Amino acid sequence: xxxxxxxxxxxxxxxxxxxxxxxxxxxxxxxxxxxxxxxxxxxxxxxxxxxxxxxxxxxxxxxxxxxxxxxxxxxxxxxxxxxxxxxxxxxxxxxxxxxxxxxxxxxxxxxxxxxxxxxxxxxxxxxxxxxxxxxxxxxxxxxxxxxxxxxxxxxxxxxxxxxxxxxxxxxxxxxxxxxxxxxxxxxxxxxxxxxxxxxxxxxxxxxxxxxxxxxxxxxxxxxxxxxxxxxxxxxxxxxxxxxxxxxxxxxxxxxxxxxxxxxxxxxxxxxxxxxxxxxxxxxxxxxxxxxxxxxxxxxxxxxxxxxxxxxxxxxxxxxxxxxxxxxxxxxxxxxxxxxxxxxxxxxxxxxxxxxxxxxxxxxxxxxxxxxxxxxxxxxxxxxxxxxxxxxxxxxxxxxxxxxxxxxxxxxxxxxxxxxxxxxxxxxxxxxxxxxxxxxxxxxxxxxxxxxxxxxxxxxxxxxxxxxxxxxxxxxxxxxxxxxxxxxxxxxxxxxxxxxxxxxxxxxxxxxxxxxxxxxxxxxxxxxxxxxxxxxxxxxxxxxxxxxxxxxxxxxxxxxxxxxxxxxxxxxxxxxxxxxxxxxxxxxxxxxxxxxxxxxxxxxxxxxxxxxxxxxxxxxxxxxxxxxxxxxx
Numbered sequence: 210x211x212x213x214x215x216x217x218x219x220x221x222x223x224x225x226x227x228x229x230x231x232x233x234x235x236x237x238x239x240x241x242x243x244x245x246x247x248x249x250x251x252x253x254x255x256x257x258x259x260x261x262x263x264x265x266x267x268x269x270x271x272x273x274x275x276x277x278x279x280x281x282x283x284x285x286x287x288x289x290x291x292x293x294x295x296x297x298x299x300x301x302x303x304x305x306x307x308x309x310x311x312x313x314x315x316x317x318x319x320x321x322x323x324x325x326x327x328x329x330x331x332x333x334x335x336x337x338x339x340x341x342x343x344x345x346x347x348x349x350x351x352x353x354x355x356x357x358x359x360x361x362x363x364x365x366x367x368x369x370x371x372x373x374x375x376x377x378x379x380x381x382x383x384x385x386x387x388x389x390x391x392x393x394x395x396x397x398x399x400x401x402x403x404x405x406x407x408x409x410x411x412x413x414x415x416x417x418x419x420x421x422x423x424x425x426x427x428x429x430x431x432x433x434x435x436x437x438x439x440x441x442x443x444x445x446x447x448x449x450x451x452x453x454x455x456x457x458x459x460x461x462x463x464x465x466x467x468x469x470x471x472x473x474x475x476x477x478x479x480x481x482x483x484x485x486x487x488x489x490x491x492x493x494x495x496x497x498x499x500x501x502x503x504x505x506x507x508x509x510x511x512x513x514x515x516x517x518x519x520x521x522x523x524x525x526x527x528x529x530x531x532x533x534x535x536x537x538x539x540x541x542x543x544x545x546x547x548x549x550x551x552x553x554x555x556x557x558x559x560x561x562x563x564x565x566x567x568x569x570x571x572x573x574x575x576x577x578x579x580x581x582x583x584x585x586x587x588x589x590x591x592x593x594x595x596x597x598x599x600x601x602x603x604x605x606x607x608x609x610x611x612x613x614x615x616x617x618x619x620x621x622x623x624x625x626x627x628x629x630x631x632x633x634x635x636x637x638x639x640x641x642x643x644x645x646x647x648x649x650x651x652x653x654x655x656x657x658x659x660x661x662x663x664x665x666x667x668x669x670x671x672x673x674x675x676x677x678x679x680x681x682x683x684x685x686x687x688x689x690x691x692x693x694x695x696x697x698x699x700x701x702x703x704x705x706x707x708x709x710x711x712x713x714x715x716x717x718x719x720x721x722x723x724x725x726x727x728x729x730x731x732x733x734x735x736x737x738x739x740x741x742x743x744x745x746x747x748x749x750x751x752x753x754x755x756x757x758x759x760x761x762x763x764x765x766x767x768x769x770x771x772x773x774x775x776x777x778x779x780x781x782x783x784x785x786x787x788x789x790x791x792x793x794x795x796x797x798x799x800x801x802x803x804x805x806x807x808x809x810x811x812x813x814x815x816x817x818x819x820x821x822x823x824x825x826x827x828x829x830x831x832x833x834x835x836x837x838x839x840x841x
Contacts, residue, residue: 210243216310226303231295232311235288239314242284249278258704262413263697282325289318331375335367368405372397383559388533392587396566403685407693416703417692419710422811423720424695454778455798458670459828460546461646465622466821467516468539468554470509470529474516477822486511500527513539525549525608528598533560534567534590536628540604542611548618549608553595553632555623555821564591565624568653568682570769575635582656583769584631588624592631599636619645622821623677626650630667630774634659637666645775646670649819652806653681653771660772660803667775671801672827673782673818674810682768688809714813772803779805780827782814795834796827 217236226232252274259267292315296308376393383389409417466473475482486508500510509529514521519541527539537554556565567587599605609615617640621629626647631654633645645667655663671678699706709721779801782794809815817823 210240210247212310213243213314214240216307220304220307227300229303232303232307235291235295235311239288239292242281242288246278246281246285249274249281253278258702260702261700262416262703282322285318286322289315289322292318331378335371365401368401369394369397372400380559380563389563392533392563392567395569395586396563399566399568399682403682403689407689409693409696412703412707413696414692416699416706416710417696418811419706419714420695420699421691423710423713425811426720451778451798451800454668454776455828455831457546457644458646458648458668458778459825459832461550461618461620462622462648462670462821462825462828463517464541464543464550464552465555465620465625465646465648466825467513468537468552468621468625469557469821470537470554471512472557473821474512482512485515501530517541519543525611526604531558531560533563534587535594536561536564536591536624538595538598538625540599540608542608542615543618546618547612547615549605549612549615551595551599551617551619551629551632553619553621553625553628555621555625561624564588565651568768570771573631573634573659575638582659583771584656584659585627585651585654585771588627588651588654589631591624591628592635595628595632596635617643619643620648621650622648622824623650623819626669627654627774630654630663630669633667634663644668647774648821648824649675649678650774651677651681652679652684652773653768655772655774656769657772660774663775669773669775669777670780670824670828671773671777671806672780672824674812674815675818676809676815677819678773679806679809681771683770684807684809773806777801777803777806780831794830796830798831 213236217240253271256268256271256274292311296312296315373393376396377385380389380393385393471482471486474486478485510527513519513524513527523542523544525540525542529537531537539552541550541552542548543550554561556562564587567585567590569586570583571586571589573582573584573589605617617636619629619633619636621627627650629645630647630650633643636643643666645663647667647669649671650669654660669678712718713720777800778798780796780798783797812818
């Protein structure tokens with residue numbers, strides 16, 4: 210608006226060129242139109258800043274202003290068309306500066322309009338007021354009537370279709386088959402179930418995460434009880450066992466990271482990776498190892514060679530084939546540890562994300578295994594695919610024919626860690642000495658009985674406040690309950706929470722002590738939702754059951770409580786000394802249990818702690834520290 214105003218003021222009285230009269234009218238109306246839009250947006254911002262998240266009373270005039278802004282899109286759209294017509298008119302011969310300015314104005318107008326339409330398509334909720342009928346008490350009591358049943362079915366069906374369309378739109382760039390359509394429907398139902406009972410927008414969730422992070426930091430800054438400190442003091446025998454497993458984990462993490470191929474290698478060596486790969490990539494493909502899938506210029510295979518330090522002849526099979534429920538892996542001979550290593554790749558594509566999000570539970574039925582139980586559906590199908598390849602295609606037979614005395618080790622990171630764990634369960638009867646190292650596996654993976662069964666042969670390695678290791682539907686329900694509770698009862702406007710939260714996340718300092726309606730309430734009163742909370746809930750959420758004494762019994766039936774696999778090594782950051790050009794972080798490791806990961810922790814490092822390079826760095830740091838102690 211300022212640019213066009215300056216343009217109009219500077220060139221006022223100079224519109225006598227061919228087409229200049231139309232240009233003069235176009236600029237004049239555009240200035241008035243943009244000024245009206247800016248006033249409407251300013252009013253939107255001002256009214257939105259009033260009240261609190263759970264007190265919308267001061268914002269009751271917002272819909273009228275919103276509809277006013279919506280009405281202004283019509284003349285904006287018409288004027289964008291007129292601008293495009295004027296720009297494309299060959300009979301117009303005005304000053305070049307003016308012409309270029311109009312061209313950029315027209316382009317900016319169309320960009321804004323297109324992005325607005327895309328945004329509305331993605332985030333608009335067509336359910337509208339119908340959502341208040343979804344699983345409300347009134348509908349629940351009157352389900353005998355066919356009208357109520359039909360209403361409930363239609364609302365559920367519409368909500369599922371809305372989420373399915375959003376997912377299809379986000380995944381428009383991948384080829385879609387029957388497996389994709391089934392996955393889209395399953396994931397859409399998952400999102401529908403999760404978001405059906407709340408009336409939160411993304412900025413509400415951001416404010417809730419900020420408040421939870423600051424509350425969590427305040428709790429962590431409190432001094433620990435002496436008994437709690439003593440509980441973490443390991444016995445010498447356990448410490449020796451931990452050192453051995455850490456040494457093995459450090460070695461096998463290289464294989465898990467190598468499974469990512471060239472993206473990981475270039476990410477960790479941004480300046481030298483392409484030069485180092487040049488020789489391997491330009492060479493011929495090796496004939497000793499069986500390679501399937503697309504690997505143009507041998508980039509993936511060259512990266513795997515560099516990361517693992519193995520030779521061409523050490524690889525038995527490499528698969529770069531990637532579809533939904535079918536993820537890449539490789540089988541190699543590890544002469545240093547005398548092992549046949551099966552390394553499974555983690556999440557790196559849209560297909561992998563769909564596999565991750567197919568979080569329904571299914572039964573895992575195995576012969577001679579009494580501890581059958583529930584497992585993550587998508588990851589189990591990925592493990593089944595690799596199992597069939599290893600057994601039916603004779604890949605493992607070929608490997609053991611070459612090295613019959615070697616043991617079998619299965620490794621993977623993230624999605625690969627979860628897939629490796631379930632694959633290890635499937636292969637356990639055929640290979641009793643099998644070992645598995647799962648790095649940062651998903652938290653919602655195995656039922657309690659299967660998780661206990663895997664403690665004999667699976668080691669899980671988790672770094673810090675890794676989000677993925679704590680991801681499960683019950684944990685997500687608990688996070689939603691905590692967000693609703695802390696957001697609904699904070700007495701500050703949302704913009705203050707977001708501004709102060711951003712300052713705290715970027716520059717640090719002391720956590721803000723926001724006043725809430727929770728202050729001064731006794732423990733018994735906290736077991737019931739407050740009025741403000743109920744205003745953000747479309748109906749009484751099952752997630753409130755997490756406040757009861759036994760939250761595990763109250764998990765939604767389609768999403769029972771699932772746990773991390775095997776014995777768990779938890780690596781935490783003990784201290785860090787940051788210098789101008791480097792950072793020296795000291796880690797400590799200890800045996801942990803699944804209850805430590807029963808709640809999602811909010812932290813800026815909740816994503817970075819999951820990254821394979823961070824996991825490898827932490828393991829290398831612990832390994833070097835242990836080696837220095839031994840030499841002393």
